[in-house]
Amino acid sequence: MIEYPKLVQVEDYERFVGAETIERVRKKAELLQDLHLAHVSSTYYGGGVAEILSSLTLLMNSMGIKTGWRIIQGSPDFFSITKKMHNALQGGQINLSERKMQIYEEVIYENAVRNHLDHDMVVIHDPQPLPMINHYKKRGPWIWRCHLDLTNPNGELWNYFVQFVEKYDAAIFSIKEYARKLGTSQLFFMPAIDPFSIKNRELSEDEIDERLNHYNIPTDLPLVVQVSRFDRWKDPEGVIEAFKLAKKEAECTLILLGNVATDDPEGEEVYKSLLDKQEERIIILSREDTALVNALQSRAAVVLQKSIREGFGLSVTEAMWKGTPVIGGNVGGIRHQIEDGVNGFLVSSIEETAERMVQLLRDEKLRKKMGLKAREAVRKRFLMIRLLEQYLDLFNSFETIYRLSNKVL
Numbered sequence: 336m337i338e339y340p341k342l343v344q345v346e347d348y349e350r351f352v353g354a355e356t357i358e359r360v361r362k363k364a365e366l367l368q369d370l371h372l373a374h375v376s377s378t379y380y381g382g383g384v385a386e387i388l389s390s391l392t393l394l395m396n397s398m399g400i401k402t403g404w405r406i407i408q409g410s411p412d413f414f415s416i417t418k419k420m421h422n423a424l425q426g427g428q429i430n431l432s433e434r435k436m437q438i439y440e441e442v443i444y445e446n447a448v449r450n451h452l453d454h455d456m457v458v459i460h461d462p463q464p465l466p467m468i469n470h471y472k473k474r475g476p477w478i479w480r481c482h483l484d485l486t487n488p489n490g491e492l493w494n495y496f497v498q499f500v501e502k503y504d505a506a507i508f509s510i511k512e513y514a515r516k517l518g519t520s521q522l523f524f525m526p527a528i529d530p531f532s533i534k535n536r537e538l539s540e541d542e543i544d545e546r547l548n549h550y551n552i553p554t555d556l557p558l559v560v561q562v563s564r565f566d567r568w569k570d571p572e573g574v575i576e577a578f579k580l581a582k583k584e585a586e587c588t589l590i591l592l593g594n595v596a597t598d599d600p601e602g603e604e605v606y607k608s609l610l611d612k613q614e615e616r617i618i619i620l621s622r623e624d625t626a627l628v629n630a631l632q633s634r635a636a637v638v639l640q641k642s643i644r645e646g647f648g649l650s651v652t653e654a655m656w657k658g659t660p661v662i663g664g665n666v667g668g669i670r671h672q673i674e675d676g677v678n679g680f681l682v683s684s685i686e687e688t689a690e691r692m693v694q695l696l697r698d699e700k701l702r703k704k705m706g707l708k709a710r711e712a713v714r715k716r717f718l719m720i721r722l723l724e725q726y727l728d729l730f731n732s733f734e735t736i737y738r739l740s741n742k743v744l
């Protein structure tokens with residue numbers, strides 16, 4: 336007989352957030368018992384959205400909210416178009432041809448036919464499944480949750496998307512700076528991490544050594560680590576450049592660990608382009624191993640997230656939770672995650688990244704001090720229970736409206 340692990344319960348968070356918060360969250364969930372809810376996204380694996388939904392959907396179920404998670408099916412053509420759209424929403428260019436829009440909307444129509452979304456509430460994640468709303472008679476509120484960095488979206492593409500977005504009852508973005516002119520209410524939820532997952536739970540020094548040895552990762556010099564999808568927005572080349580500059584002044588080893596999400600056709604190419612850049616102290620790894628992510632983030636002297644655009648960098652928060660100082664690109668959500676000079680550093684160039692690396696590598700006391708503050712910031716602001724509560728508040732506000740309107744009718 337298989338023994339199933341006990342699912343995380345909201346009470347498990349008590350030691351991090353105290354009994355009062357748990358009681359408050361439980362009360363909010365009580366009002367939503369048996370609500371039937373569906374999340375829809377474009378991949379079960381790879382990237383922050385899948386990471387969040389893996390934990391959040393179970394936690395919601397454990398509170399009595401019947402929460403499902405569907406993903407959309409799509410041809411390689413479709414995902415190549417949606418990746419171009421993703422890039423354009425983050426400020427890149429796109430040739431928004433009739434053909435692209437046709438394939439995009441057709442595939443979503445087929446998905447709408449296949450999925451029977453007759454739930455009390457539906458949460459659609461990111462642009463890939465956005466037009467699903469065109470094909471249903473809503474039984475309750477539909478919410479669009481966009482995780483991208485919308486600092487400077489391509490205007491033509493955004494205007495095309497507005498027709499879909501405005502059909503939703505609410506749109507959620509990660510931070511206020513992403514607010515748009517819309518005829519739909521907008522809310523701002525920063526993502527959060529699950530402290531009980533294999534990726535984030537506390538590892539012993541032996542467990543960390545075991546994972547690092549397993550992949551022959553040298554530990555004779557301090558480790559500088561970036562963990563992120565192989566994606567140009569994460570600037571892996573800039574990381575290597577910065578590392579080369581820093582290494583002249585402080586000895587260290589760089590580990591770039593990455594993966595490729597199933598909805599991202601560009602990842603493989605980015606990975607291959609980096610392989611030539613490997614050297615004795617520059618290690619590029621593509622491994623599916625969440626315990627390795629944990630081990631690297633825990634053992635690193637410094638974690639980098641040198642993104643050029645970042646809706647919100649889950650991997651920044653993961654490393655901070657392990658008490659590791661993070662040097663992050665001064666962009667998008669990262670600005671809200673790292674308090675510059677207090678619990679990490681924000682940087683805007685390769686040179687600045689290198690300077691901060693050297694500063695941290697040379698100063699163990701500073702690393703410890705910043706690391707402690709980083710963990711405390713995550714405890715207060717970025718654990719999954721905070722995100723859960725924000726969703727509960729939103730669902731409750733709709734429930735009240737719907738209950739009232741049903742009474743009037």
Ligand code: UDP
Nearest residue numbers: 382383386563564592593594647648649650
């Ligand atoms: N990740 C991973 N293995 C890798 C690279 C990334 O598990 O090789 C995880 C990382 O730990 C984080 C997520 O993928 O949980 C990336 O989320 P983030 O918000 O940083 O970026 P996104 O990929 O969503 O743009």
